[in-house]
Amino acid sequence: MNHFQTLKKPVYFEGIGIHTGKFSKIKISPSDISNDDINFIINNKKISLSFENIVDTKLCTTLGNDFVKVSTVEHLLSVLFSLFITNVDIYIIKGNEIPALDGSSKIFIEEICKAGLKKTALKPKIINIKNTFIFKINNSIYKISPSNKFEIICSIKTEKSNYLNKQKYKFVFSPSNYIREIAAAKTFCFLQDIKEILSSGKGLGGNLENVIIINGDEVLNPEIMTYKNECVRHKILDFLGDISFMRVYFKGKFELINPNHYANFKFCEYLLKEEVVYGG
Ligand SMILES: [Zn+2]
Known part of the structure; x- marks a missing residue:
């Protein structure tokens, strides 16, 4: 893989969160800025993918700050990493957890591949x-x-x-x-x-x-x-x-x-x- 890829169009996921048990809905969109990385957008606040934003690691990985958080990010991030996907904004529309779906990454991949991927100018290190x-x-x-x-x-x-x-x-x-x-x-x-x-x-x-x-x-x-x-x-x-x-x-x-x-x-x-x- 010589280049990163990003989504051709937004893709939505919804369902219960495995830890909160509450309904959640997210949208993953290609970001506007061509050299941007992966960000979570919660209540209009941008939480970047960096170690200092990890607030909990018990049973799942939770990102956030004093005001907003999103838990169980690891299965979706595993897909983005493994398919060399970057330049996306992950909007948390409802709830504060990534939907559990079937407990694996399978449905994330199926829907992302349906939406389609396109090459970016960025190369992985x-x-x-x-x-x-x-x-x-x-x-x-x-x-x-x-x-x-x-x-x-x-x-x-x-x-x-x-x-x-x-x-x-x-x-x-x-x-x-x-x-x-x-x-x-x-x-x-x-x-x-x-x-x-x-x-x-x-x-x-x-x-x-x-x-x-x-x-x-x-x-x-x-x-x-x-x-x-x-x-x-x-x-x-x-x-x-x-x-x-x-x-x-x-x-x-x-x-x-x-x-x-x-x-x-x-x-x-x-x-x-x-x-x-x-x-x-
Ligand atoms: Zn897991």
């Missing part, structure tokens, strides 16, 4: 990883090493489920691989955690259609799944949405164990230190 680094935080581990491709390998280690412990997926980044291998991977949660999530005021829009529910080594609703290893593929989907805040792409191998939103952003901070990125 690609960073070559020159050395091997390991970053650990809580129970999450990120290992990066040189590669001539952008590869992401993800696995999960948990006492809660051997079903998840057996999952591992290697993804070689490209828009077509993303559409085929990652986009339809739905979000998941543990049955035993639902009560606590709900009592924290989150997960209110989750249901058996948009969340894979894991109970030990069993999946309660396997009929909604598309892939084998779907949970680690969804972790890769989320990771791509979170690292999109760096506004760069990589040649390097990323091995992730137990990634989550909080750890993903700490990893980004670590990665953006000059000596890591440029091999110091």
